Amino acid sequence: MKCVECGLCKGKCPMVRAVLKETASPRMKGKLHNMERADKLAYFCALCGMHDKECPYNADVPVIKMREKLVKNGVELSKTKEMVENIKNHGSAFKE
Template identity: 40%
Template sequence: MDDSFKCTECGLCRNACPVYKALKRETVGPRGKVMLLKEEIKDEIFYACTLCRNCTVACPLKLELDKDFRKYRAKLQEAGKTTEASKVMIENVRKYGNPFGKIEEGKKPKELFCC
């Protein structure tokens, strides 16, 4: 979690984050997640990241927070903390090679939210 601990909490990444922009909640933005890591709060909110790296582009220090969030997700997974949607997606990938599950010929995948 090296980069998270280098974060200066300036907040300049906020508006670059698509999850923050959709939900307008500090907790889901990159800085919010960094605060949670620093306080060692284990929360499923770490699944609410698209790993798009827009926060790195906006960050004056070019910190790669997505790598930390990815690592933390693995820890959550090991601890059995996961979301229902994640379980469905994993199962679908295993069964059908597709997170949306079985899609009939000519049909579109249904909407699926992970958080």
């Protein structure tokens, strides 16, 4: 089921709790996914799974797939590129 944009996922989302802006919400990611729009905002997620757990409709907001699509289109954050290189070269995302 696609996101119905009810916003009930927001209360427990750690990203929303941290920045207190709707733009950071799983609902916004659901909205972008519904619009079939890929955006770097997909990286603004802790991947904690809370939005899946909290969604009363069991809607699908596939943040990892959204990121996958971005990477395929060459859209990546410099920090994630750096992390990939670190893993390749040092076996750790943080180079340590």
